[in-house]
Amino acid sequence: MSTALAERVSAASGPQAPSRAGRPGGAARRRRLAPQWFLAPALLFYAIVVLYPSVAGGYYAFTDWAGGAEANFIGLDNFREMLDDQAAVASLRNTLLIAVSLTVVQSGLGLLLALALNSAIRARNLLRTLFFAPMMMPPVIVGLLWQYIYTPGGPLDTALGALGLGGLIQSWLGSSDIALWSIIASVIWHHVGMSMVIFLAGLQGIPWELYEAAALDGAGKLRQFLSVTWPLLGQAITIATALTMTSSLKLFDQVFVMTGGGPGVSTQTLSLIMYREAFVYGEYGYGSAIALVLTMIVAFIVFLQMSITRRGEVDA
Numbered sequence: 001m002s003t004a005l006a007e008r009v010s011a012a013s014g015p016q017a018p019s020r021a022g023r024p025g026g027a028a029r030r031r032r033l034a035p036q037w038f039l040a041p042a043l044l045f046y047a048i049v050v051l052y053p054s055v056a057g058g059y060y061a062f063t064d065w066a067g068g069a070e071a072n073f074i075g076l077d078n079f080r081e082m083l084d085d086q087a088a089v090a091s092l093r094n095t096l097l098i099a100v101s102l103t104v105v106q107s108g109l110g111l112l113l114a115l116a117l118n119s120a121i122r123a124r125n126l127l128r129t130l131f132f133a134p135m136m137m138p139p140v141i142v143g144l145l146w147q148y149i150y151t152p153g154g155p156l157d158t159a160l161g162a163l164g165l166g167g168l169i170q171s172w173l174g175s176s177d178i179a180l181w182s183i184i185a186s187v188i189w190h191h192v193g194m195s196m197v198i199f200l201a202g203l204q205g206i207p208w209e210l211y212e213a214a215a216l217d218g219a220g221k222l223r224q225f226l227s228v229t230w231p232l233l234g235q236a237i238t239i240a241t242a243l244t245m246t247s248s249l250k251l252f253d254q255v256f257v258m259t260g261g262g263p264g265v266s267t268q269t270l271s272l273i274m275y276r277e278a279f280v281y282g283e284y285g286y287g288s289a290i291a292l293v294l295t296m297i298v299a300f301i302v303f304l305q306m307s308i309t310r311r312g313e314v315d316a
Contacts, residue, residue, distance in 0.1 A: 091268040113131055132196065198240040202236025278291075
């Protein structure tokens with residue numbers, strides 16, 4: 001009798017014990033949720049500082065808001081006005097010209113410097129530091145420095161005259177034909193060190209055994225570069241060009257300091273005209289529309305570069 005009772009008690013209580021042990025307790029759930037609560041302040045700050053202004057700016061791009069309490073929805077009128085605004089069209093053209101020129105020239109010079117300073121020259125560490133040093137300077141200081149260099153009769157004109165190249169002296173920031181190129185040259189001087197460092201990191205990740213094998217097969221320096229260096233620098237090239245492209249599309253500081261967008265509209269950029277329309281003239285709706293167009297251009301270029309990078313990785 002006692003044995004049967006014990007078996008019934010065991011059968012009744014047996015299935016319940018695993019179910020109680022299998023159910024997670026409140027303490028276990030709290031332990032899993034605890035790390036997520038630490039993210040809450042950062043997410044709240046990000047929502048207030050980034051998400052809300054971005055969404056609000058996107059909405060105001062379709063309104064006539066001029067800084068007052070009332071903002072009337074006007075649809076695509078701001079974008080139609082932008083197409084009819086010669087200054088905005090010139091700013092878009094200048095911005096794209098700056099982006100393409102900086103991406104090609106800065107990336108090319110950065111790659112050449114990286115190839116030169118990746119060799120076994122004695123002063124390579126000093127030269128790397130010197131070429132990267134301008135990156136530590138704020139853009140406004142760089143703009144003021146180059147504004148002084150381009151001053152008529154300033155350091156650049158004096159150096160050209162001393163070298164017997166006085167015929168090359170120009171009104172570097174006063175001529176609508178070369179003012180934009182003068183700004184581009186100053187930006188390249190400022191940022192070429194960043195491209196150089198990115199390419200140096202890529203070059204140092206290439207095994208030397210590949211170059212030795214190519215040399216044994218009779219490949220010269222040019223063939224080694226085309227067959228070994230260039231294919232294995234794919235990720236470094238993507239990173240360098242993406243960073244250069246996105247930063248050049250948002251160029252503001254040097255233009256604002258050196259020329260203010262002049263002479264005329266020859267050096268106007270989208271960032272500069274956006275600032276003027278919104279914070280100088282008080283046309284916040286129109287300024288938000290320009291900012292939205294700039295954001296879409298940057299997003300499209302980044303998406304295009306990421307697509308090309310993924311396609312290259314899949315093909316590899």
